[in-house]
Amino acid sequence: xxxxxxxxxxxxxxxxxxxxxxxxxxxxxxxxxxxxxxxxxxxxxxxxxxxxxxxxxxxxxxxxxxxxxxxxxxxxxxxxxxxxxxxxxxxxxxxxxxxxxxxxxxxxxxxxxxxxxxxxxxxxxxxxxxxxxxxxxxxxxxxxxxxxxxxxxxxxxxxxxxxxxxxxxxxxxxxxxxxxxxxxxxxxxxxxxxxxxxxxxxxxxxxxxxxxxxxxxxxxxxxx
Amino acid sequence: xxxxxxxxxxxxxxxxxxxxxxxxxxxxxxxxxxxxxxxxxxxxxxxxxxxxxxxxxxxxxxxxxxxxxxxxxxxxxxxxxxxxxxxxxxxxxxxxxxxxxxxxxxxxxxxxxxxxxxxxxxxxxxxxxxxxxxxxxxxxxxxxxxxxxxxxxxxxxxxxxxxxxxxxxxxxxxxxxxxxxxxxxxxxxxxxxxxxxxxxxxxxxxxxxxxxxxxxxxxxxxxxxxxxxxxxxxxxxxxxxxxxxxxxxxxxxxxxxxxxxxxxxxxxxxxxxxxxxxxxxxxxxxxxxxxxxxxxxxxxxxxxxxxxxx
Numbered sequence: 001x002x003x004x005x006x007x008x009x010x011x012x013x014x015x016x017x018x019x020x021x022x023x024x025x026x027x028x029x030x031x032x033x034x035x036x037x038x039x040x041x042x043x044x045x046x047x048x049x050x051x052x053x054x055x056x057x058x059x060x061x062x063x064x065x066x067x068x069x070x071x072x073x074x075x076x077x078x079x080x081x082x083x084x085x086x087x088x089x090x091x092x093x094x095x096x097x098x099x100x101x102x103x104x105x106x107x108x109x110x111x112x113x114x115x116x117x118x119x120x121x122x123x124x125x126x127x128x129x130x131x132x133x134x135x136x137x138x139x140x141x142x143x144x145x146x147x148x149x150x151x152x153x154x155x156x157x158x159x160x161x162x163x164x165x166x167x168x169x170x171x172x173x174x175x176x177x178x179x180x181x182x183x184x185x186x187x188x189x190x191x192x193x194x195x196x197x198x199x200x201x202x203x204x205x206x207x208x209x210x211x212x213x214x215x216x217x218x219x220x221x222x223x224x
Numbered sequence: 225x226x227x228x229x230x231x232x233x234x235x236x237x238x239x240x241x242x243x244x245x246x247x248x249x250x251x252x253x254x255x256x257x258x259x260x261x262x263x264x265x266x267x268x269x270x271x272x273x274x275x276x277x278x279x280x281x282x283x284x285x286x287x288x289x290x291x292x293x294x295x296x297x298x299x300x301x302x303x304x305x306x307x308x309x310x311x312x313x314x315x316x317x318x319x320x321x322x323x324x325x326x327x328x329x330x331x332x333x334x335x336x337x338x339x340x341x342x343x344x345x346x347x348x349x350x351x352x353x354x355x356x357x358x359x360x361x362x363x364x365x366x367x368x369x370x371x372x373x374x375x376x377x378x379x380x381x382x383x384x385x386x387x388x389x390x391x392x393x394x395x396x397x398x399x400x401x402x403x404x405x406x407x408x409x410x411x412x413x414x415x416x417x418x419x420x421x422x423x424x425x426x427x428x429x430x431x432x433x434x435x436x437x438x439x440x441x442x443x444x445x446x447x448x449x450x451x452x453x454x455x456x457x458x459x460x461x462x463x464x465x466x467x468x469x470x471x472x473x474x475x476x477x478x479x480x481x482x483x484x485x486x487x488x489x490x491x492x493x494x495x496x497x498x499x500x501x502x503x504x505x506x507x508x509x510x511x512x513x514x515x516x517x518x519x520x521x522x523x524x525x526x527x528x529x530x531x532x533x534x
Binding site for chain 2: 049051071072079083089091106107108150
């Protein structure tokens with residue numbers, strides 16, 4: 001589904017932030033991306049999302065070489081990816097409902113066709129009573145849940161989540177984690193960037209991409 | 225009402241504008257568009273008004289000829305005037321003939337020379353004004369020749385020179401109005417172009433999020449176009465309405481003042497200040513054109529900006 005081969009990234013003439021990253025995200029797989037703060041987790045996620053271009057190496061996504069994707073194909077690829085940003089990236093002038101419905105709207109689906117779907121998901125993430133609220137009046141946890149709902153609403157094949165439980169209480173964190181696991185079971189590949197050890201241990205043995213000093217190491221506890 | 229029913233009260237069209245409307249720069253741009261549209265509409269309406277006035281002048285002038293009977297030594301001016309009137313009356317090109325009396329001439333010269341003058345001591349030419357049935361060159365040539373025989377010192381003026389001047393002036397004024405309109409349209413296009421770039425730079429976060437959630441460049445461009453379309457529609461609406469209002473007020477004021485001596489003088493000089501229906505149509509057409517142009521320009525600039533981003 002997503003393959004990195006000797007991928008390196010540097011900004012300008014600086015040293016490489018990501019070095020020789022080679023790994024594979026298989027279909028219907030679940031993995032954490034972890035490492036100390038500032039190690040490059042968000043950068044690696046942005047490379048996976050194709051919002052950054054590697055300075056060397058090759059990224060293959062959905063059997064397509066990322067370097068050869070034109071704007072139209074890139075749009076097609078992004079529609080198959082759900083992403084939760086660490087800073088939520090909700091559009092401040094849109095209501096919670098409109099923010100969550102955005103991925104369906106940009107696909108050209110009729111609002112009446114997805115209304116019930118969006119409301120149901122919002123209720124599931126505990127935002128049933130915040131449908132009309134603007135992001136400015138949502139708490140950090142509520143924004144995070146809205147961002148997660150937006151990433152999930154189009155049932156992506158690959159979900160990339162950057163610290164998705166960073167702003168919620170443990171109970172909601174566990175609930176959201178279960179949501180990601182359910183999503184994984186329904187066929188979505190999930191990559192969750194976190195440095196929350198408790199969260200990773202809660203699921204037992206699970207595949208991890210560990211990034212430190214720009215090097216990515218794959219640890220698959222299921223295989224050991 | 226159950227909870228589910230309440231949930232479905234979510235608007236059926238949840239698509240709040242993806243580009244926020246009520247921004248300071250948006251309002252400023254709307255004001256600029258309104259002002260430029262107002263000026264463009266004044267150009268268009270003024271052009272139509274000038275064209276209509278010019279056409280009325282030409283029509284009036286082309287329907288008449290003037291014969292000047294000049295006094296000269298030993299001539300009986302009154303007899304010459306009578307001969308000219310008789311010849312003109314019998315011409316098939318002429319509908320009616322009016323010879324201005326000395327009193328009429330005195331009255332027409334009063335604004336320049338003052339009243340109460342004894343013109344009999346001055347060599348004032350007498351005017352004969354003939355209204356044409358048609359402007360047949362052959363008939364007019366015959367009439368000119370007949371008058372030259374009967375009154376050799378009379379000056380036959382078929383107004384052609386004056387007509388050609390009027391036509392040229394009317395054409396220049398209309399061209400000038402069209403040029404002004406083009407300049408204003410260009411200013412609007414440039415303003416929209418800069419505003420689109422500014423709006424896209426300001427909405428960089430929005431554009432980025434839209435890209436991440438799978439929006440195509442075409443989708444984003446369409447929304448920017450819609451945003452500027454709406455903005456310019458509001459601006460041109462205000463500007464166009466103000467222009468129409470100004471013409472209506474001008475028309476009312478002209479009608480009110482037409483009875484006075486200044487009004488009469490203005491009517492004589494520039495015609496009636498009455499914008500024909502086609503003028504209002506031109507203003508509406510200008511508004512529609514400017515809105516379409518603004519939408520098109522916004523689309524082109526937004527698409528170029530997105531191409532540059534990618």
